[in-house]
Amino acid sequence: MTVNIALLGFGTVASGVPFLLQENSTKITAQAGTDIQIAKVLVRDVAEKDVLRAQGHAYDFVTDISAILNDDAIDIVIELMGRIEPAKTFITQALQAKKHVVTANKDLLAMHGADLLKVAKDNGVALYYEAAVAGGIPILRTLAHSYTADKITKILGVVNGTSNFMMTKMVDEGWTYDEALAEASRLGYAESDPTNDVDGIDAAYKMVILSQFAFGMTIKFDDVRHEGIRHITPEDVKLAQKLGFVIKLVGEIVERPSGIYAEVVPTFLPKDHQLATVNGVMNAVFVESIGINEAMFYGPGAGQKPTATSVVADVIELAKGIQKGAVLPAFNTFARETVYATKEDLVDKYYFAIETDDKAGQLLHLAELFHAENVSFEQVFQENLGDNRASIAIIAHKMDLNQFDSLVEKISALDGFTLRNTIKVI
Amino acid sequence: MTVNIALLGFGTVASGVPFLLQENSTKITAQAGTDIQIAKVLVRDVAEKDVLRAQGHAYDFVTDISAILNDDAIDIVIELMGRIEPAKTFITQALQAKKHVVTANKDLLAMHGADLLKVAKDNGVALYYEAAVAGGIPILRTLAHSYTADKITKILGVVNGTSNFMMTKMVDEGWTYDEALAEASRLGYAESDPTNDVDGIDAAYKMVILSQFAFGMTIKFDDVRHEGIRHITPEDVKLAQKLGFVIKLVGEIVERPSGIYAEVVPTFLPKDHQLATVNGVMNAVFVESIGINEAMFYGPGAGQKPTATSVVADVIELAKGIQKGAVLPAFNTFARETVYATKEDLVDKYYFAIETDDKAGQLLHLAELFHAENVSFEQVFQENLGDNRASIAIIAHKMDLNQFDSLVEKISALDGFTLRNTIKVI
Numbered sequence: 105m106t107v108n109i110a111l112l113g114f115g116t117v118a119s120g121v122p123f124l125l126q127e128n129s130t131k132i133t134a135q136a137g138t139d140i141q142i143a144k145v146l147v148r149d150v151a152e153k154d155v156l157r158a159q160g161h162a163y164d165f166v167t168d169i170s171a172i173l174n175d176d177a178i179d180i181v182i183e184l185m186g187r188i189e190p191a192k193t194f195i196t197q198a199l200q201a202k203k204h205v206v207t208a209n210k211d212l213l214a215m216h217g218a219d220l221l222k223v224a225k226d227n228g229v230a231l232y233y234e235a236a237v238a239g240g241i242p243i244l245r246t247l248a249h250s251y252t253a254d255k256i257t258k259i260l261g262v263v264n265g266t267s268n269f270m271m272t273k274m275v276d277e278g279w280t281y282d283e284a285l286a287e288a289s290r291l292g293y294a295e296s297d298p299t300n301d302v303d304g305i306d307a308a309y310k311m312v313i314l315s316q317f318a319f320g321m322t323i324k325f326d327d328v329r330h331e332g333i334r335h336i337t338p339e340d341v342k343l344a345q346k347l348g349f350v351i352k353l354v355g356e357i358v359e360r361p362s363g364i365y366a367e368v369v370p371t372f373l374p375k376d377h378q379l380a381t382v383n384g385v386m387n388a389v390f391v392e393s394i395g396i397n398e399a400m401f402y403g404p405g406a407g408q409k410p411t412a413t414s415v416v417a418d419v420i421e422l423a424k425g426i427q428k429g430a431v432l433p434a435f436n437t438f439a440r441e442t443v444y445a446t447k448e449d450l451v452d453k454y455y456f457a458i459e460t461d462d463k464a465g466q467l468l469h470l471a472e473l474f475h476a477e478n479v480s481f482e483q484v485f486q487e488n489l490g491d492n493r494a495s496i497a498i499i500a501h502k503m504d505l506n507q508f509d510s511l512v513e514k515i516s517a518l519d520g521f522t523l524r525n526t527i528k529v530i
Numbered sequence: 531m532t533v534n535i536a537l538l539g540f541g542t543v544a545s546g547v548p549f550l551l552q553e554n555s556t557k558i559t560a561q562a563g564t565d566i567q568i569a570k571v572l573v574r575d576v577a578e579k580d581v582l583r584a585q586g587h588a589y590d591f592v593t594d595i596s597a598i599l600n601d602d603a604i605d606i607v608i609e610l611m612g613r614i615e616p617a618k619t620f621i622t623q624a625l626q627a628k629k630h631v632v633t634a635n636k637d638l639l640a641m642h643g644a645d646l647l648k649v650a651k652d653n654g655v656a657l658y659y660e661a662a663v664a665g666g667i668p669i670l671r672t673l674a675h676s677y678t679a680d681k682i683t684k685i686l687g688v689v690n691g692t693s694n695f696m697m698t699k700m701v702d703e704g705w706t707y708d709e710a711l712a713e714a715s716r717l718g719y720a721e722s723d724p725t726n727d728v729d730g731i732d733a734a735y736k737m738v739i740l741s742q743f744a745f746g747m748t749i750k751f752d753d754v755r756h757e758g759i760r761h762i763t764p765e766d767v768k769l770a771q772k773l774g775f776v777i778k779l780v781g782e783i784v785e786r787p788s789g790i791y792a793e794v795v796p797t798f799l800p801k802d803h804q805l806a807t808v809n810g811v812m813n814a815v816f817v818e819s820i821g822i823n824e825a826m827f828y829g830p831g832a833g834q835k836p837t838a839t840s841v842v843a844d845v846i847e848l849a850k851g852i853q854k855g856a857v858l859p860a861f862n863t864f865a866r867e868t869v870y871a872t873k874e875d876l877v878d879k880y881y882f883a884i885e886t887d888d889k890a891g892q893l894l895h896l897a898e899l900f901h902a903e904n905v906s907f908e909q910v911f912q913e914n915l916g917d918n919r920a921s922i923a924i925i926a927h928k929m930d931l932n933q934f935d936s937l938v939e940k941i942s943a944l945d946g947f948t949l950r951n952t953i954k955v956i
Contacts, residue, residue, distance in 0.1 A: 124821055128681050131746070135678040135863060234676070240822040242676030249675065250660070250668030252561040253842030255554050320557070378828060381807050386824075395550055395839030396666040396829055398812075402804060403825030413821030416679030428856070438561060 107136065107423040108143035110172040110203075112194055113185035114156060114163075117208065117235075118145075120412025121182065122163075132416065136423040140416075144172050146194075169194050173201040180422055182415060183207040192216055199223045199231065204432065206418040208235035208411055214309035214325050217316070221434070230425075230432040232418035237310045238263050238387040240410025241403035242417070247317040247391075248436050254395035256318045260530075261355040263310045265385035265405040266293045266301035267333050271352050272383040274333075274341050281334060293385060303332035304368035307355045311366040315357050318391070319364050320438035323357070327444065329367035335525040336370055340457055343485060343497055344372050344527075350380040351527060358450070363443035365450055372455060372529040447505035453482065453529035454508055455499050458515060459522040462494035466521075470496065473518065477511050479503045499529060533562065533849040534569035536598040536629075538620055539611035540582060540589075543634065543661075544571075546838025547608065548589075558842065562849040566842075570598050572620075595620050599627040606848055608841060609633040618642055625649045625657065630858065632844040634661035634837055640735035640751050643742070647860070656851075656858040658844035663736045664689050664813040666836025667829035668843070673743040673817075674862050680821035682744045686956075687781040689736045691811035691831040692719045692727035693759050697778050698809040700759075700767050707760060719811060729758035730794035733781045737792040741783050744817070745790050746864035749783070753870065755793035761951040762796055766883055769911060769923050770798050770953075776806040777953060784876070789869035791876050798881055798955040873931035879908065879955035880934055881925050884941060885948040888920035892946075896922065899944065903937055905929045925955060 111118050122142055125132060133139055145163040147153050153165040169190075172178055181198040183205060185191045191212050198205050200223065207213070213220070213236050224231040234244050238261070247256075262268050269291075270284035279287075285302070288294035300306045308328040315323040333353050344351045349372035357366040373380045378400045382388040387405030392398055404410040418435075425432040460466045467486060474481065485497040503511070508526075515523045537544050548568055551558060559565055571589040573579050579591040595616075598604055607624040609631060611617050617638050624631050626649065633639070639646070639662050650657040660670050664687070673682075688694050695717075696710035705713075711728070714720035726732045734754040741749040759779050770777045775798035783792040799806045804826045808814040813831030818824055830836040844861075851858040886892045893912060900907065911923040929937070934952075941949045 124679050127820065128679060131681065131864065132679055241825060242672050245676050246668050246672055249847065250671050250840070250843050252846040253550050253554060253558055254839045255557065376807070376809075378807065381802070381804065383802075393839075394553065394835070395546075395842075396836045397833075399667060399827075399829030401825075401827060403822055407823075409820070410822045413680045413819075414676070416821075417676050420678040421675065424859075430854070430856075433850075438557065 105427065106139040106141050107180065107426055108141050108178045109180045109182055109419060110144040110146065110175070110178045111142060112146045112181060112183045112191070114145050114147055114161070115184065116408045117411045117415070118182070118184040120408040121416060123409070124412055124416045132420060136420045137427055138423055140419060140423060143178050144175065146172060169197060173197050178203060179426055180204045180206060180419055182419065183209060184415070186211070188212055188215065195220055196223055199227050199229055202227055202229055204229045204422045204426070205231045206415055206422070207231070207233050208239070208415060209233070210236040210306070210309045210313060214312040217313065218322060225434070228431055230422060230434060232422060232435045234418050235411045235414035237313050238389060239404060239406045240413060241387060241389065241401050241405070242414065243389050243401050244313070244317050244435070246401065248438065251318070251391070251393065254393040256391055256393045257359055258392040259314055259318050259357040260379060260390040261307070261310065261314065261388070262352055262379055262382045263355055263387050263389065263405060264301055264304070264307040264353060265387060266298065267353045268382065268387070269293050269385045270302070271333060274336065274338070275345070275350055278338050278341065280338060281336060302334060304330035304353060307353065307368040311355045311357055311368060314389070315364065315366055317436050317438065318357065319359055320440040321364050321442040323364065323366045323442065327366070329369070331369045333370055337525070339495065340525060340527065347483070347499070348375050349373060349529070350375055352379065354379065358445070360445040360449040362449040363445040365445040370527045372527055374530065377530065447509070450505040451502050453500065453502050455497065455527040455529055456511070456515065456523065457525040458496045458498070459489070459524055460494055460496060461520055462488055462492045466494065467496060469518070470498065470515070473514055474500060474511065477503070477507050479507055479511065531853065532565040532567050533606065533852055534567050534604045535606045535608055535845060536570040536572065536601070536604045537568060538572045538607060538609045538617070540571050540573055540587070541610065542834045543837045543841070544608070544610040546834040547842060549835070550838055550842045558846060562846045563853055564849055566845060566849060569604050570601065572598060595623060599623050604629060605852055606630045606632060606845055608845065609635060610841070612637070614638055614641065618646070621646055622649055625653050625655055628653055628655055630655045630848045630852070631657045632841055632848070633657070633659050634665070634841060635659070636662040636732070636735045636739060640738040643739065644748060651860070654857055656848060656860060658848060658861045660844050661837045661840035663739050664815060665830055665832045666839060667813055667815065667827050667831070668840065669815045669827050670739070670743050670861070672827065674864070677744070677817070677819065680819040682817055682819045683785055684818040685740055685744050685783040686805060686816040687733070687736065687740065687814070688778055688805055688808045689781055689813050689815065689831060690727055690730070690733040690779060691813060692724065693733070693779045694808065694813070695719050695811045696728070697759060700762065700764070701771070701776055704764050704767065706764060707762060728760060730756035730779060733779065733794040737781045737783055737794060740815070741790065741792055743862050743864065744783060745785055746866040747790050747868040749790065749792045749868065753792070755795070757795045759796055763951070765921065766951060766953065773909070773925070774801050775799060775955070776801055778805065780805065784871070786871040786875040788875040789871040791871040796953045798953055800956065803956065873935070876931040877928050879926065879928050881923065881953040881955055882937070882941065882949065883951040884922045884924070885915070885950055886920055886922060887946055888914055888918045892920065893922060895944070896924065896941070899940055900926060900937065903929070903933050905933055905937065
């Protein structure tokens with residue numbers, strides 16, 4: 105038999121799919137137990153079709169999704185267009201047409217995953233998306249099949265390659281945020297609007313998906329606190345280094361007695377933490393659990409071949425099941441009622457970077473303010489910035505999220521003080 | 531329904547199984563789709579049974595394997611006794627009695643895995659062993675299910691916790707081999723006869739198993755070149771550090787155009803290599819491939835709970851399949867004819883540590899010898915050791931394995947020279 109697939113979109117990642125199917129054809133056929141053929145490829149318009157034909161691509165290009173939906177020979181639809189629409193409509197229609205779907209679309213899955221999975225279930229088909237989190241790292245299938253006996257207590261992830269590339273340059277080379285962004289743009293790592301990457305939005309999408317696989321709960325995107333790397337200065341980086349830390353943008357999901365919580369925030373990582381050496385565009389997911397204790401999964405977060413490898417691995421798992429004729433298992437079967445942690449249950453150390461006038465009594469002011477919140481200083485660094493300005497960096501002892509929010513609010517409101525940045529300390 | 535399991539042995543790891551079944555019972559039952567019960571536990575003799583009963587363990591302890599083999603209610607047998615016999619006989623009998631088997635026994639699998647897998651196949655049952663390589667790291671299932679679309683070109687593994695603990699102490703603290711071994715013994719990491727760990731035998735077993743999952747080929751244990759860490763001195767460690775390397779005992783499997791090759795040898799790893807920060811008893815497997823490119827899987831290599839977690843994950847996968855009533859998939863389905871690489875096809879850089887009399891012309895002697903093998907020096911370090919003795923450390927440019935073997939033989943035979951150590955340079 106042959107399993108027929110249709111590709112929606114033929115961009116960079118999509119063109120990696122035929123590369124793998126050809127390059128590894130013997131292994132893939134043996135593993136899948138069947139041939140896998142690209143039956144149709146959806147492109148935008150006739151012009152794109154003509155360009156791809158001229159480049160030598162001999163697929164059956166179509167410009168109307170119904171040519172795929174109505175083709176009974178097609179078993180699996182691979183969506184690699186990205187963004188919400190028309191991907192959402194096309195995936196929904198493909199599932200309704202009883203076709204299995206593979207996608208790498210994290211934005212879509214984070215915002216509408218639950219709806220799409222319901223459509224899949226209602227139609228007796230499967231929706232797989234290993235490539236949606238940390239592209240080339242096989243993390244979702246591993247959580248779904250190898251952590252079944254374990255109870256995960258914390259996930260820490262460096263899951264945005266663009267911001268991690270920038271942070272690596274800022275740490276290793278002492279570059280400013282703007283210098284790092286310029287280089288990321290030049291190398292094609294940053295989009296013309298880098299907001300999703302540098303503000304932690306992309307990483308927050310991934311936390312939503314990881315929360316489902318690791319904790320069986322669905323944290324809503326709007327409930328993932330996210331803060332980016334725009335405010336990190338060379339001074340923050342230098343101080344971190346002096347104290348034995350590396351700054352990275354880290355996504356965290358934690359389960360506390362009261363429930364779970366997720367955030368993406370700049371973080372001081374101890375230099376000997378396994379995540380601290382995840383550099384450049386590489387990604388890693390660090391998993392803490394009661395059984396395995398500590399494990400890390402490291403690899404490329406994006407890129408044509410890594411992402412296509414995860415996509416084709418999904419296709420092979422589906423192809424194996426299609427031959428058996430049974431209903432295919434859902435990609436993730438771990439589901440519990442979602443319960444959010446209380447702020448009192450979320451306790452961390454923080455670094456506060458503050459600027460103020462260089463005059464007597466300023467530090468006392470801050471000390472009184474922290475004392476009023478019942479938070480004490482672990483370390484304080486004061487530096488004259490010239491022009492009668494001073495920088496005060498405080499690493500405070502553990503506080504809960506209420507105390508942290510209250511401190512941020514009060515320092516921000518304090519006359520003559522500027523709260524330049526806050527960074528979580530692990 | 532209930533899936534019934536029998537434990538062969540009730541040592542440290544085995545007692546982690548009931549811990550997980552109880553601690554994570556809700557999740558495990560949901561993931562498996564069934565209750566999992568420990569029906570019987572095989573112990574050595576009545577005395578052990580009495581001790582365990584006195585400790586409060588209320589299992590149905592049996593001292594005769596036939597009580598398990600003849601119990602039709604038992605679906606899965608978990609072997610955690612270790613060593614070759616009687617484990618091999620018991621596993622064979624369990625498979626013949628149509629029971630699925632889960633084991634963590636790497637020695638047995640490396641030496642007799644092919645035979646046991648044939649018995650499993652012939653009897654329509656499955657043999658799973660995620661815990662056999664790098665205990666808590668879910669590496670085998672990941673290779674079997676997430677690398678299906680990829681072609682692996684190289685595996686590098688730090689897969690022996692004892693020797694890695696020792697090397698970490700030798701690198702970080704400057705300890706000698708003997709000091710590191712004494713500490714490993716004191717902490718219970720090293721057995722009274724540490725041979726398997728420090729001579730690379732244990733890691734070589736794991737390379738045999740990894741070769742099957744990563745390359746679909748079975749390298750015989752006797753064909754895994756293995757050399758241990760006994761000859762590594764603080765001088766080697768210091769020189770490595772000076773040159774930007776960390777020394778570790780690394781297992782490598784590589785596929786070259788002529789075939790595959792595996793070895794376990796002390797290795798200079800560049801400090802920024804992801805494996806270089808895998809310290810203490812932790813393990814990691816670094817995978818190079820044409821699709822994902824570079825990925826690493828890091829976690830505990832041993833220990834009660836990590837190993838039990840992998841064992842129970844295997845049990846859950848089996849339990850899922852048992853309910854469906856179909857023949858369970860083999861743990862690994864990737865198989866090709868095993869073809870070994872030629873020595874000409876295996877090219878690496880090497881470090882040679884040589885001692886000789888401190889007199890004129892000695893380095894010239896060595897230079898002539900290397901020149902005759904068509905191998906040139908990359909770096910040379912000569913040091914006076916006192917007593918008219920000198921140490922010569924050479925990092926040589928890339929050579930194939932024939933050249934390396936020939937150099938080792940010739941230097942060893944050279945009058946007045948002692949080849950103290952050789953270390954591969956990555």
